[in-house]
Amino acid sequence: MIHGTVFNLQRYSLHDGPGIRTTVFLKGCPARCWWCHNPESQSPLPEIACSQNLCIACGACRSACPESLSRQSCRGCGACARACPTGAREVVGRVMTVDEVMESVLKDRFFYEDSGGGVTFSGGEPLCQPQFLKELLAACREHEIHTAVDTAGICAPDTLADIAPLADLFLFDLKCADPERHREGTGADHAAILKNLECLGREQRPIWLRIPVVPGFNDSVQEMEALAALASRLHGVRQVWLLPYHGSWGAKPQRFGKEAALQAAGAAAPSLETLEHYARLFRDRGLDTRIGGA
Ligand code: SF4
Ligand code: SF4
The missing domain is CATH 3.30.70.20 (Alpha-Beta Plaits)
Structure with a gap:
């Protein structure tokens, strides 16, 4: 029986796609963003x-x-x-079967139906457990439950192509437009991620771009302008969400002995005025842009 490692099942989630949702957090992520607010997601193991x-x-x-x-x-x-x-x-982290996850997911089925919600698979990078994710998406489809995959697009193109038709929405995290800065901040290859994002667009999969606004990384007009230009060239982008960094993101890493992320703890969150200014840069290019929680 297919099983995977889950580090949280969050019911009544309002920030991970449309309506009321259950967010299933899968463990394991190849990126090492220094501001990561889910450090428990990085290792694939409990x-x-x-x-x-x-x-x-x-x-x-x-x-x-x-x-x-x-x-x-x-x-x-x-x-x-x-x-x-x-x-x-x-x-932190529990090995679960598809049936065990679905048992929890199905408890809130009526909330999904009433609110236009569903289930979001997040992480970590959920595409790091492709077979488990695929089975979960198929099980949700069988029950006619709307699904979203919250991904940073860090996977082989074939893996994404295999998963893409099974998900109703992709929440695609885009962190910056400059490849060098991207590698410094996340440890991940920008070009490969962009290729995956473009591929989803070509396949006409609905995409919400999610951009964390992180002081000391991408919190500047120049960077946001570059991201807006990039986003406007992509196909399939239905919405853009700017997710403001907040100080509490820096506190959790201590519990997991991850000191590197502490540099984020002292950084100030971007002001609402600044975020509105950034949002206008995207809206000026015709993109439906919101400012959200994370
Ligand atoms: S710290 Fe020691 S006791 Fe605790 S989980 Fe690890 S090996 Fe087991
Ligand atoms: S030393 Fe602290 S963490 Fe260890 S068992 Fe005692 S209370 Fe728990």
Whole structure:
């Protein structure tokens, strides 16, 4: 039976596509965006999160761990979390079957029908688990549930071509227009992502472009103008969403021992006035552009 690793199932989601949705977060992402607000999504395996504010330094986790609490050697067994008396340690990521995910998804079927909602598969990069994703999309279609795939387009072209006909909407994260800056900020190849995005357009798949507005990365008129020009040349783009960075994005990485992302913690969020200005750059090119939460 096909199974995959899921790190969250979020019901009543309002920010991941139209209507009321369940967002299924699949684990694993090849990109390393320094501002990532879901650092638990990056590793494809279950991993341990630790909330220092709950820790009473009792040492029970160390006694239970066969690997002396080494992050590098962690095998995700969960012994430390089970031993922890305060809930400071928890295992993030669960191996689930398609049926298990669908059982949860189907609970809110009436909300989807009433609101024009459905299910969004996010991550991480959901295309990193292509077979699992494909089966989930097929199961949703069987139940006539609208589906969206929230992707950064980081996958082989064949993988995307295989998945594309099964999804009703793509929420495609586009982070910047400059290939060099893109590689520096995310570690991923801009040209390959763009090719996948263009391919979806050619296949006439509906796309909502989602652009995180991140201080110190793409928060400038020059960058937004370049993105607006790029977006206006693409086929299939129905909406553009500007997703303002907010300070809390920088807090979570500490729980996963990911210090690099902390540089985002002190950065100021772009003002509403700035975001409106950026949105006009897209609207001036005929793109239906919204400012949203993330
Ligand atoms: S999950 Fe297992 S190996 Fe990893 S830190 Fe906890 S006890 Fe150690
Ligand atoms: S078992 Fe929990 S409370 Fe005790 S030291 Fe480990 S993390 Fe802290």
